[in-house]
Amino acid sequence: MKFSQTYWCKEFVQLFLCLCSSFVLFAANDNDTTQTSTREQAIAFVDKISELQPSIYWPHIKPALFLHNLKENVHQPLLLYEGTNTNFCGYAALSYLFMHDDPLGYTKLMLQLYTYGKAKIRNVSFQPSQPIKDVAGNLHFKGALDIRPVEQMWFLCLADHFKGYLNFLNTHYDPGDENKLWASVNYGKFNRMAKRLFNYKVNAAGSDLMRPYIHDMYEYLVNSMKQGITVLYLNNTILRKKYDRIKANIPSHYVILLDIQKVDDDLINITYWDYGFRTMRQLTPSFLNKIIFGISQCTIKKANEK
Amino acid sequence: MKNRYPYYILFVVVCIASSCTTVNITKYYSKHKPVLDSIEQTYKTQYRKQKFSLLFTDNKYKHLSLELLTDSIRYIYDFEIQETRLNDTLEKYHLDLSSMKLLIGNMQSVHCKWIDNLDYYVDEKKNYLVYMSMRKKTLRLPFVEPKYYVLSYFSQPQYYDSEGRLLDHRSRKRLRKINNEIFYRVNDKVCYTVSTLFR
Numbered sequence: 001m002k003f004s005q006t007y008w009c010k011e012f013v014q015l016f017l018c019l020c021s022s023f024v025l026f027a028a029n030d031n032d033t034t035q036t037s038t039r040e041q042a043i044a045f046v047d048k049i050s051e052l053q054p055s056i057y058w059p060h061i062k063p064a065l066f067l068h069n070l071k072e073n074v075h076q077p078l079l080l081y082e083g084t085n086t087n088f089c090g091y092a093a094l095s096y097l098f099m100h101d102d103p104l105g106y107t108k109l110m111l112q113l114y115t116y117g118k119a120k121i122r123n124v125s126f127q128p129s130q131p132i133k134d135v136a137g138n139l140h141f142k143g144a145l146d147i148r149p150v151e152q153m154w155f156l157c158l159a160d161h162f163k164g165y166l167n168f169l170n171t172h173y174d175p176g177d178e179n180k181l182w183a184s185v186n187y188g189k190f191n192r193m194a195k196r197l198f199n200y201k202v203n204a205a206g207s208d209l210m211r212p213y214i215h216d217m218y219e220y221l222v223n224s225m226k227q228g229i230t231v232l233y234l235n236n237t238i239l240r241k242k243y244d245r246i247k248a249n250i251p252s253h254y255v256i257l258l259d260i261q262k263v264d265d266d267l268i269n270i271t272y273w274d275y276g277f278r279t280m281r282q283l284t285p286s287f288l289n290k291i292i293f294g295i296s297q298c299t300i301k302k303a304n305e306k
Numbered sequence: 307m308k309n310r311y312p313y314y315i316l317f318v319v320v321c322i323a324s325s326c327t328t329v330n331i332t333k334y335y336s337k338h339k340p341v342l343d344s345i346e347q348t349y350k351t352q353y354r355k356q357k358f359s360l361l362f363t364d365n366k367y368k369h370l371s372l373e374l375l376t377d378s379i380r381y382i383y384d385f386e387i388q389e390t391r392l393n394d395t396l397e398k399y400h401l402d403l404s405s406m407k408l409l410i411g412n413m414q415s416v417h418c419k420w421i422d423n424l425d426y427y428v429d430e431k432k433n434y435l436v437y438m439s440m441r442k443k444t445l446r447l448p449f450v451e452p453k454y455y456v457l458s459y460f461s462q463p464q465y466y467d468s469e470g471r472l473l474d475h476r477s478r479k480r481l482r483k484i485n486n487e488i489f490y491r492v493n494d495k496v497c498y499t500v501s502t503l504f505r
Contacts, residue, residue, distance in 0.1 A: 065430070085486045140474070141483040146427040179486060240505070271379070279380040 034199045034300040037104035042074045046107050057117025060137035061149045069150040070110055074103055081276035082155070083145030086178045089274065090185025091155040093231050093254035094193055096273060097200065097298055100229060110150055113157060124161070124196055131173045132156045139178060144276065155183075164189030187233050187294045190254065194231075194298050201301045206233060206294030209250065217289050218268055221260050224297040230257040232272065233294030238287075251293035331455050331498045334440075341412050346436050346459045348409045349421050356399045359422035360413065361505070365441075367414045374399055417441045419454065420504045424484065428475065435460050437484070439504035451502040458484055463494035472497050 052063035073080055077099040082092035098106045105121070112119040118127045128136075136153040140146055156178070163171060164186040173182060185193075187208050194200045203224075205212040214220045224230045236253030258278060259271035268288055271280045283291075335342065352358070357375035363384065372395065374381045385392040387410065396406050413421065421438045436459040441452065458472075465473040467481075470491040474482035481488055485505075489497040 140480075141426070141486070143425055144427075144432075147430050277375075277380050278378065279382060281382045282384070 032199070032301070033303050034201075035102050035105050036300060037102050039074070039077075039103050042103035042107050045104055046071050046074045049111075052114070055114050055117070057133055058114060058136055058149075058153060059134065061114070061153065062137065065147065066114060066137075066149045069148050070107065073099065073150060074107055077103065078273060078278060079276050081144045081148055081151060082274075083139070083142030083151070083178070084275075086142055086145065086155075087180065087183035087185070088145075088151075088155040088159075088178065090190050090193075090254045091158045091183075092151075092274070093256055094158070094190065094197070095151075095154065096256050097194060097229055097231075098198060101300060102198070110154060113153060121197055122199060126157050126161055128157045128160050129173065132160045135173070135175065142178075158193070159183045162189055162193050164192075185254070187251070190231070190233070190294075191296055194296065198298075199301055200228075200298040203227075203297040203299075204294065206292070208293070211289070211293050212295065214289075214295075217292065218260065218262060218285060221257060221295065224295060225257060225260065227297050228299030229297075231255070231294075231296040231298060232257050232292055233296070235291045235293060238291050331457075331500065332492055334455060335457070335492050335496070335498070338416050341416050342418075342438075342457065345409060345412045345416070345418060345421065345438065348405050348412070349423075349436060349438075352401050352405055352409065353423055356401050357423070358399070358401070359420070360410070361420045362413065362418075367417065370410070417443070422505065424458075426482075426484065433461070435484070437505075439501075441504075442500065453500050453502055454504045456485075456487070456489075456499045456501050456504070457492070458489055458497050460495045460497075464491075464497065466491045466497075 049067060052067045054063050055061060077096070080092060080095055080099065082088040095106070109119050109121055113126060113128075117133065118125065120126070136156050137149040139152050145151060156173070159167075159178075159182060160173060162185075164184075166181055166184045166186045166189075170177060170180060170182040177183060187204070187206060191202045191204045194202050205214065205220075221230065232255050233251045234253045234255060235249060235251050238249075239253070253274070255272040255274040257270065257272050259269075259280075261269045263269055263282065266284060267282050268285060269280060269282050270288070271278055273279075349360075359373045359375075361371040361373070363369045363371050369384065369386055370392075372383045372385065372392075374383070374395075383391075383395055385395075393403060396403055409421075412418070418438050418440050421436065423434050424437045425432050425434055427433070437456065438459075439454040439456045442455055444453070464482075465476055465478055467473055467478065472482045472484075472489040472491070474480045483489075484499075485501070485503060487499045487501050487503075489499045492498050
């Protein structure tokens, strides 16, 4: 009996020590925190590169144009452009998060993809298919995206790798698919990408079909912006008045909320980022409620946060 | 029992007639050429002072949305045409009031819904074209999307194929698409398309 008590006591101490050590290991695990860097670090890194060799993996990407585009993105991240008539807005919003919080990581990942034709970030391995490699650098008639090979390569890789339910009918890239369901991003997919790629803590409210029920949208957005970067999932046909008659009341566009201010009780000024620009617009609270289908609050995860 | 066949027949005839309306934008362009060209010229002149685009947000052409593009931010304002706020804003951004009134009036007269300056790239060089959309006058039927005549004004003469389709380059290998649409020749510098999208 005495032996048994001593044995269990020892076992308990061992188990306790083991748990403690694993806790320390867990706490020290870098994979559990959101990787961050500063723009200065990214600028110092990219400005040292004076020339790139042509990549055998991306036959249509011109090295000089790629480097110029990469440097421009690091120096002026707001210029990132998703292109006209593409479904790349979700990927552009995601890239804003990446460039905002980890510009050095972004720069290294783009160079890795360009040089080796594949890249890894956290547990996600990008191995773009051959049609993607063939078309990157060769997209035309998309506005400034025509001369932005970094965005072309990155957005195509993201669309090729991540699939949501909207992509199931068109999983393989064919020319012109950047405008179609192949490139579209449903709300769940967007949040999943933000978590898996960058390890953000994502608080999401909303869905693809129903608007979130939020009593005071203005207060909610103000509080959300205090916590982290806020991504809005909007009905763009109403916001930008693309059609004379609204086709369907569904969201189709991702923007980054940069500022929100109440002018008086009837009007709200919102400033958001999309299409390579900041846009300031005055809206009524009811209009704001009408267009917002999703609010994703992306905050940097510290050690051990779930 | 009342015979309803004539009504059915009439409905079918109206549907067929509206769907078969021939698109003769060249005729439309020659008829409205002075106004359309004036819109383009006035817009270009004012655009040089301040980058902007104009959108009529209602079918009566009484409300407009003014998008002003500065170096760092794009402002979108909604106005009723008679509002004094509109004049204040135009003045604030150094746009000429009488020219802008002329532009707005001309746009109303030809039902031009949207005007913008679009950038496009040839050999990695940025070029601009003036893009304007006019509501096509047809019967408004339920479940039928309204269509627009879209005109593109280029600064330089363009290349077209034997069918009059706009080409992207002097090599004449590929069709140039603007807003994902193929455009057709009106003259060397102006081309058109018919689209359900006006912007």
